[in-house]
Amino acid sequence: MVSRCRRLPWNVEEVNDWWTSLSPAQQQDIISNRPDWIGNLDGIPVNDRGAANLNRLNSEITAVDEEIAEKQTEFEGQGGPLDDPVYVKRAQQELHRLERKREELEQLRETFKNDSGRHTLVLLDATSGDHLQAAVAIGxxxxxxxxxxxxxxxxxxxxxxxxxxxxxxxxxxxxxxxxxxxxxxxxxxxxxxxxxxxxxxxxxxxxxxxxxxxxxxxxxxxxxxxxxxxxxxxxxxxxxxxxxxxxxxxxxxxxxxxxxxxxxxxxxxxx
Structure with missing residues (x-):
């Protein structure tokens, strides 16, 4: 996804020129099927970024769920030494971090389920830090x-x-x-x-x-x-x-x- 990949070597004007050169059907295809391409990409109109990021929420939650399952497997002794207190502490901290991020993503998804359309999710980044990073535009x-x-x-x-x-x-x-x-x-x-x-x-x-x-x-x-x-x-x-x-x-x-x-x-x- 855009937040996890190297940025395109274009400035915002070039990104906008590319986007506006696409037909409405092509734009909608990207929003629906490759929302990770444009969700956090500067130069894409706010409403299109917002629609793409809403489409990304489910996949972001799934990705975090997979990380949680992996850490739980390690913590249960199948992937790490449970007799090492340093390892156990780090594994617990990492698991709690992921569970907290999962909760934040779920709260964001529920918030937009009840939204009247006045708010737009213009940035969604679940990978850059310990907490979910999101930016919401009003109007x-x-x-x-x-x-x-x-x-x-x-x-x-x-x-x-x-x-x-x-x-x-x-x-x-x-x-x-x-x-x-x-x-x-x-x-x-x-x-x-x-x-x-x-x-x-x-x-x-x-x-x-x-x-x-x-x-x-x-x-x-x-x-x-x-x-x-x-x-x-x-x-x-x-x-x-x-x-x-x-x-x-x-x-x-x-x-x-x-x-x-x-x-x-x-x-x-x-x-």
Whole structure:
């Protein structure tokens, strides 16, 4: 599947050109029969990625079930030394990790069974970490007048987020007003992502410990389009991710907070 294979040597525009060159029947055949090709592939329209990822859920659960069965066989003594306490502990941890991931996949599947169609599963990755990684879009991302991209992943997710933002820009029908928003350490991830993409028009940092730079230039955001909210947030105190945006003087003043799509003034304080 795409998440387990080397990425195609195409940029998002080339991926989108390939996808739009296919007939609707060809596209549907891939979504139905080879959803792993496009589920996590930047440059594919959001709704098509979502349909593909929903089709991947059952096979992902089956794959985890097979891993669990394999580990259970080992743990029962048919594949490993049960008299080795180090081995037993590691086997137990691995089994618990897989069972937890299986539960997360099942919860995601049940959630979308009851969904009205408003949510789209734009990323599904059950192989890269101890926990399931998923990204869910709300509304029609490829047609929306305003879009907000949220990230709460670790610093290494910046490159991945940048690719997704480029994909939204490429697949959107018309030029979107794209807002990148990150909360807590997610704002640090977003800061790293914005150093690799110029797709977003605005950047909202909420409760941020730092956005990877003290200047707007590297973020590709023009003055007046960087907004900070929720100061006095303890995670920013140590300054592990750099100077807080409020302290650096980069933010728009007065500080603004997005609530249900409406930007409202809030009081900016110390970090």
């Amino acid at each position: 029609e991302e490829d047609f929306a007048d305003h879009s907000v991209a949220l990230s709460d992943q670790a610093e290494a997710g910046g490159e991945r987020l940048a690719g997704f933002l480029d994909s939204l820009q490429s697949t959107h029908y018309g030029d979107p007003h794209l807002v990148a928003a990150g909360h807590s350490y997610g704002s640090s991830v977003t800061g790293y992502a914005l150093q690799e993409t110029a797709a977003p028009d605005e950047f909202n940092a909420l409760g941020s410990p730092g956005v990877s730079t003290n200047h707007l230039g590297p973020l590709h955001i023009i003055p007046g389009k960087f907004n900070v909210a929720s100061t006095r947030y303890l995670v920013g105190g140590p300054g592990w991710s750099g100077t807080g945006p409020a302290a650096s003087g980069m933010m728009s003043c007065p500080c603004r907070l997005m609530i249900r799509g409406v930007l409202s003034p809030v009081v900016a304080g110390g970090w």
